[in-house]
Every structure is written in structure tokens, then in C-alpha cells.
Amino acid sequence: MQRRKLLLTGGAVASTAFAGCLGGSDAEEEPGDDTDGSERTITVSESGEVHADPDLAVLQVGVESTGDDAEGVRDDLAERGDALYDALVEYGIDEDDITTDRFRIRDRIDHQRMREDGVEPDSEEELEPYVYYVGTHAYRVEVHAVDDAGEVVDTAVDAGADTVGRIEFTLSEDKRDELRQNALEEALDDADAEAEFIADQVDATVVEAKHVDTSGGGVSPVHEEYDLAEDDAADTAPETTLEPGDVTVSASVDVQYEMG
CATH class of the missing domain: 3.30.70.2970 (Protein of unknown function (DUF541), domain 2)
Structure with missing residues (x-):
């Protein structure tokens, strides 16, 4: 039997745009209880990404x-x-x-x-x-x-x-939710590490996360266009074989930390 092999590659852009800049950080001062009359904060943007077989x-x-x-x-x-x-x-x-x-x-x-x-x-x-x-x-x-x-x-x-x-x-909805949690965990771990590194560079410590935005990220499915006309032109009816690649699930976070 003649077999048609369609090799799939990465497809659509993530359904939700990333929030912030990957690996970016931003230090800022706000009024607070510090001895100089201000509260120091740092905002870190990070993203996480996981890959899985489609279900x-x-x-x-x-x-x-x-x-x-x-x-x-x-x-x-x-x-x-x-x-x-x-x-x-x-x-x-x-x-x-x-x-x-x-x-x-x-x-x-x-x-x-x-x-x-x-x-x-x-x-x-x-x-x-x-x-x-x-x-x-x-x-x-x-x-x-x-x-x-x-x-x-x-x-x-x-x-x-x-x-x-x-x-x-x-991905099915359950699988999508599970993988998004994994991507969020990766992004938050990276954000914590980035904040600790920057605080250390300015002789400070991270006190707590004051604000977290996890609205960014999305799912990038894999697509294939099927050419029915090519099948019609074949001498014998082929058996269609599809080989999908991995689906990518991403999540991004913007975290504002208070520094002491």
C-alpha cells in the first residue's frame, strides 16, 4: 500500500502575547518605611515554556x-x-x-x-x-x-x-491546564532567582512579592494543510500518515518584589 507521510512543524503563534520582556528587570523606589523615606522595589519579567505530545x-x-x-x-x-x-x-x-x-x-x-x-x-x-x-x-x-x-x-x-x-x-483542556501550571512554576522560579541576583548586586535582600501578573502565555498547536487534490492525482489511494511535532505551552509572569 502506498503511504503518504506528512511531516508537521511548529504552527500558530501563541494565543496570548507575552507580558513584559523576557528576563527583564526594573528597579524603582516608592514611598515606604525605609530610613530614607522610600521603599525599594524591583519588577522582574520571566517566562516558562514546556513541550508535550498532542492529545x-x-x-x-x-x-x-x-x-x-x-x-x-x-x-x-x-x-x-x-x-x-x-x-x-x-x-x-x-x-x-x-x-x-x-x-x-x-x-x-x-x-x-x-x-x-x-x-x-x-x-x-x-x-x-x-x-x-x-x-x-x-x-x-x-x-x-x-x-x-x-x-x-x-x-x-x-x-x-x-x-x-x-x-x-x-491539547485537551485538562492537559493544557496541567502544562500551563508547569510553565508558570518555571517562570516564577526564574523570576525569584533573578530578583535575588539583582538584590544581591545592590546589597539588598528580597523581602516579599508585592504583586504578581500571570496573564501572559498561551498554547502553540501544530498545523498541517492536507492536499486532497494530490491524493486524487495518485495512481492508487494512499494511506495517510500524520507525524505531529510537540505542542508548546508557555506562561509569562511580571512580579514586583519589595527589597530590604
């Missing part, structure tokens, strides 16, 4: 239709969309993990045929013979067994899918 694949698959009237396109989308849905369920995808991502029917004008016929319509009646309709019904499919993602793609194509959109390898 969730999100696919977009769909059917398309073209026809002379909207009703016919709608009926064709319904029939072929149901067949695609049933095939995914029969494969083993939970019904709750298959949801409609997009359903759309639009009218179009065949300008090329108008030019070939030498027609320049002056009214909607004259334009009507050149109007046609195109429709799309796309599903969002969550695959929790990541290693099965390639087989799910093949199942969809065999069931008549006209489109296979971007494939995203990411």
Missing part, C-alpha cells in the same frame, strides 16, 4: 455542491453530508465530537459563459440563465486518539469528502 487532533472535512437552483444544492449537501457524518460515526468518532463548522449556499454568476455568448444583461430576467449556486457543508471533527487522525482523514475522503481543511494537533 487531541481537530479536523475540518466537508462536502461541496454546485447546481442551477438553491434547493437542489441544499438537498445534495444534506444527502452527502449525512453520508459523511454516518461514516465518521461508524468509524468510531463520538457524535458529540462531530459538529457543523460551516453551512453556506451562495449564488454565483457565470461571467465566462456570458462572455462566450456575447451577452450583457440589462435586467435580472436576462441575467437569470447565468446564475448558479454553490454550497458547502463542513464538519469540525475532534479525534482524541491522535494516532488515528490519518485514518479518520481517509475515512472522510472515502465517504465522499470534497474538502479536508487544516488539521490541528493540540
